[in-house]
Amino acid sequence: MSIAIALAGNPNAGKTTLFNELTGARQQVGNYPGVTVEKKQGTCVSEAGTFEIIDLPGTYSLTAYSLEEVVARDYLVNEKPAMVVNIVDASNLERNLYLSVQFMEMGIPVCLALNMMDVAQKRGIEIDVDKLSALLGIPVIPMVARTGKGKNELLAQVVKGIDKPAAPLLISYGQDIDKALDEMEKIITANQFLTDIYPARWVGLKYFENDAQILELGADRDKETAGKLMDIGEKLHRHMSATLDTHPEGMIADQRYGFINSVLKQNVIRFAHDRNRLQRSDQIDKVLTNRFLGPLIMVGVLAALYQFTFTYSALPVGWVEGLFSWISGVTDAALPDGLLKSMIISGIIDGVGGVMGFVPLIMFMFLGISFIEDSGYLARMAFMLDRVFRIFGLHGSSVMAFIISGGIAGGCAVPGVMAARTLKSPRERLATLLTVPFMNCGAKLPVYALLVAAFFPGKQATIMVILTLISWVGALLVAKLLRSTVIRGEATPFVMELPPYRFPTLKGLWIHTWERTWQYMKKAGTVILGISILIWAMMTFPGLDDKTKAQFESRRTAITDTAPAEVLTEIETADKDAELSPEAREVTSALAGIDGQESLTRLENSFAGRIGKTLEKVSYLAGFDWRTNIALVGGFAAKEVVVSTLGTAYSLGDVDPESTDSLGERLAKSPGWGPVTAFALMIFTIFYAPCFVTVVCISRETGSWKWAAFSVGFNTALAFALSVLTYQVGSLIVN
Amino acid sequence: MTVINLRQMKRNQTGIITSVKAQGEMGRRIRDMGIVPGKEITIQGRAPLYDPVALRIMGFTLTLRNNEADYIQVEVE
Ligand SMILES: Nc1nc2c(ncn2[C@@H]2O[C@H](COP(=O)(O)OP(=O)(O)OP(=O)(O)O)[C@@H](O)[C@H]2O)c(=O)[nH]1
Ligand SMILES: [Mg+2]
Numbered sequence: 001m002s003i004a005i006a007l008a009g010n011p012n013a014g015k016t017t018l019f020n021e022l023t024g025a026r027q028q029v030g031n032y033p034g035v036t037v038e039k040k041q042g043t044c045v046s047e048a049g050t051f052e053i054i055d056l057p058g059t060y061s062l063t064a065y066s067l068e069e070v071v072a073r074d075y076l077v078n079e080k081p082a083m084v085v086n087i088v089d090a091s092n093l094e095r096n097l098y099l100s101v102q103f104m105e106m107g108i109p110v111c112l113a114l115n116m117m118d119v120a121q122k123r124g125i126e127i128d129v130d131k132l133s134a135l136l137g138i139p140v141i142p143m144v145a146r147t148g149k150g151k152n153e154l155l156a157q158v159v160k161g162i163d164k165p166a167a168p169l170l171i172s173y174g175q176d177i178d179k180a181l182d183e184m185e186k187i188i189t190a191n192q193f194l195t196d197i198y199p200a201r202w203v204g205l206k207y208f209e210n211d212a213q214i215l216e217l218g219a220d221r222d223k224e225t226a227g228k229l230m231d232i233g234e235k236l237h238r239h240m241s242a243t244l245d246t247h248p249e250g251m252i253a254d255q256r257y258g259f260i261n262s263v264l265k266q267n268v269i270r271f272a273h274d275r276n277r278l279q280r281s282d283q284i285d286k287v288l289t290n291r292f293l294g295p296l297i298m299v300g301v302l303a304a305l306y307q308f309t310f311t312y313s314a315l316p317v318g319w320v321e322g323l324f325s326w327i328s329g330v331t332d333a334a335l336p337d338g339l340l341k342s343m344i345i346s347g348i349i350d351g352v353g354g355v356m357g358f359v360p361l362i363m364f365m366f367l368g369i370s371f372i373e374d375s376g377y378l379a380r381m382a383f384m385l386d387r388v389f390r391i392f393g394l395h396g397s398s399v400m401a402f403i404i405s406g407g408i409a410g411g412c413a414v415p416g417v418m419a420a421r422t423l424k425s426p427r428e429r430l431a432t433l434l435t436v437p438f439m440n441c442g443a444k445l446p447v448y449a450l451l452v453a454a455f456f457p458g459k460q461a462t463i464m465v466i467l468t469l470i471s472w473v474g475a476l477l478v479a480k481l482l483r484s485t486v487i488r489g490e491a492t493p494f495v496m497e498l499p500p501y502r503f504p505t506l507k508g509l510w511i512h513t514w515e516r517t518w519q520y521m522k523k524a525g526t527v528i529l530g531i532s533i534l535i536w537a538m539m540t541f542p543g544l545d546d547k548t549k550a551q552f553e554s555r556r557t558a559i560t561d562t563a564p565a566e567v568l569t570e571i572e573t574a575d576k577d578a579e580l581s582p583e584a585r586e587v588t589s590a591l592a593g594i595d596g597q598e599s600l601t602r603l604e605n606s607f608a609g610r611i612g613k614t615l616e617k618v619s620y621l622a623g624f625d626w627r628t629n630i631a632l633v634g635g636f637a638a639k640e641v642v643v644s645t646l647g648t649a650y651s652l653g654d655v656d657p658e659s660t661d662s663l664g665e666r667l668a669k670s671p672g673w674g675p676v677t678a679f680a681l682m683i684f685t686i687f688y689a690p691c692f693v694t695v696v697c698i699s700r701e702t703g704s705w706k707w708a709a710f711s712v713g714f715n716t717a718l719a720f721a722l723s724v725l726t727y728q729v730g731s732l733i734v735n
Numbered sequence: 736m737t738v739i740n741l742r743q744m745k746r747n748q749t750g751i752i753t754s755v756k757a758q759g760e761m762g763r764r765i766r767d768m769g770i771v772p773g774k775e776i777t778i779q780g781r782a783p784l785y786d787p788v789a790l791r792i793m794g795f796t797l798t799l800r801n802n803e804a805d806y807i808q809v810e811v812e
Contacts, residue, residue: 065760
């Protein structure tokens with residue numbers, strides 16, 4: 001039988017490091033049911049026995065304010081692990097014990113893993129382990145998780161401790177509260193109010209702390225008793241505000257810290273130096289968060305991250321793309337022409353290839369971010385930028401997601417959306433997730449390049465700067481709008497620890513990176529496969545009727561029949577890259593012209609085409625004709641598709657099929673196109689629905705399809721409004 | 736000895752917390768991090784735009800926005 005143990009503790013105390021040390025990083029990573037907080041489980045086989053280990057999210061407290069806290073507490077209460085291993089940072093003992101006290105109040109079996117003893121020693125902090133253990137009444141094991149020192153002692157202690165029942169720790173919270181708690185305890189025990197789950201006194205404590213989860217559960221279970229407890233709580237609150245100018249919630253926290261202080265004061269801890277003296281970290285901070293140097297260095301770090309992610313991943317991205325085009329080439333040769341082949345190549349291989357193409361990018365991005373996060377620099381970035389982002393209802397940490405998504409033109413919203421994970425505050429995170437797709441990702445750039453070359457020759461740089469500014473201003477204003485409407489709510493407090501700088505371990509970085517990448521591949525992959533088949537179907541069906549097909553076929557035969565025989569043999573036998581004679585070239589280009597017309601007609605007749613035609617009724621307001629509409633619909637698959645679909649849609653029509661004009665030149669000549677239309681189209685491209693890979697990621701990261709659907713609907717509506725405005729105002733000015 | 740608001744403290748100034756008025760989520764988060772009466776804090780620095788503020792308490796560094804610091808009274812020399 002394996003023994004279930006849970007690792008719990010403050011953020012950054014070393015839980016994951018110990019977890020990896022114990023399980024050898026053989027783990028299952030998932031999410032807790034219904035929420036996107038990571039859940040890690042693993043097995044540890046050792047001399048002491050076999051253990052089932054779970055890595056709980058890091059929390060500072062056990063109130064039910066943040067998702068992490070709810071998850072950790074629910075797990076402890078519902079799953080009842082044999083032992084909670086509470087990892088505390090020995091170099092920061094006093095604050096870490098605040099959570100330990102709360103475990104002990106709950107009366108669950110707990111032991112202290114006193115981690116980072118090496119750091120404590122270096123800082124001249126001496127801890128009397130035996131005394132601490134005696135005063136708290138729980139086992140305390142000193143250790144260094146990074147090297148695995150102390151882990152066997154820990155496991156032995158766990159085995160020894162599992163059969164001993166733990167009694168809730170009783171602390172005095174001051175006369176008033178103690179008295180009221182006694183009264184509550186009687187009521188709770190008499191009515192067996194939630195006592196099947198929690199200790200009686202603890203439930204009372206939660207009523208004083210206004211714990212939303214317990215209050216709700218209590219009201220559900222037994223309204224009458226809950227009402228009585230609420231009354232006692234309110235009475236005490238009034239009394240304490242009147243006489244002591246404080247409130248129970250504050251008093252309880254004060255007394256917990258008071259208890260910790262009284263334990264530590266009994267010669268448990270000794271400091272060789274003043275503990276607030278400047279550490280090396282603080283010296284580094286003097287430079288890195290300096291008023292003038294700080295922002296400059298930050299720009300440098302962001303640029304480096306960007307460079308790293310997008311430059312170095314280009315090579316492996318190329319390999320993956322090469323692999324998929326090879327597979328699609330092989331398939332092309334192996335299968336007979338037809339619907340099945342078209343579905344396998346355009347639907348499945350291109351779709352899956354599109355997703356897998358992002359994998360190296362995502363890995364590099366997570367590697368870079370993990371480095372910045374694990375080293376402690378991310379917290380400093382948030383610190384420096386918070387004042388700016390807060391104006392728009394965001395958080396200092398939002399910057400990372402914006403930059404990755406294309407805040408400096410050329411990023412990608414898929415890793416950007418995932419980068420929002422580093423945000424711990426739910427409302428700010430949601431607002432960030434929903435606005436990062438407005439950034440100019442790499443796939444939008446070909447669209448701009450095409451339009452700028454055709455309609456704003458020589459102004460490449462100016463237009464790019466303008467577009468970058470528009471996307472930032474737009475994203476921040478929309479964030480503000482969302483935060484004052486659908487995601488309304490007070491700013492989450494910026495009470496944040498600046499952890500000491502640490503050099504990340506390679507193992508830690510690798511695990512971090514791989515885990516997140518694998519989740520992306522697994523979950524996003526399946527959904528995306530389905531959607532890409534759907535999009536393929538929309539652009540393929542219902543196909544052409546036999547009559548139309550026959551017409552194209554007869555036009556083709558008309559050409560081949562009139563061509564001289566030696567020209568036809570030349571075409572058939574020639575190598576792919578070989579130079580053809582002028583006569584042969586004429587024939588092939590005439591044939592290609594007909595093929596092109598056929599695919600245009602098919603596209604026009606497809607569901608996507610019909611949508612495009614239908615949309616023309618409104619899209620003319622923004623200057624878009626049905627071909628542009630199809631291209632934009634196709635752009636939902638991936639923004640690059642806008643250019644290739646425009647290519648298909650404009651390759652023919654009124655223009656001479658043999659013309660060698662580039663797509664840009666052809667657009668420039670087309671009636672209805674001009675700089676104003678082009679600019680309106682660029683505005684639309686910035687703001688409209690994110691590509692579906694991003695949409696899938698948004699739904700995964702928010703845990704609901706609702707927000708994904710919102711981002712498609714809202715963004716498209718916004719984009720349309722803005723592009724109509726641009727087109728109409730622009731037309732007035734130009735004419 | 737005077738009691739002032741945390742927002743008014745200067746860089747490197749040290750003081751003892753006398754009261755924390757915040758309630759609800761903000762109050763909870765502030766207290767969870769050890770901002771309770773009786774604790775000594777030292778201002779370590781401010782962000783380039785003067786907000787948030789970084790302070791040293793119980794041997795670690797904590798950041799707070801100015802409007803959160805407003806709830807905290809500190810006794811200084
Ligand atoms: N010097 C030293 N560093 C350690 C020790 N244990 C962990 N670390 C480092 O502390 C940092 C944080 O460790 P994690 O294991 O990620 O902490 P965590 O508790 O999982 O943090 P969250 O997941 O944010 O809650 C990492 O950089 C570790 O390498 C230790 O015993 N000594
Ligand atoms: Mg962790």
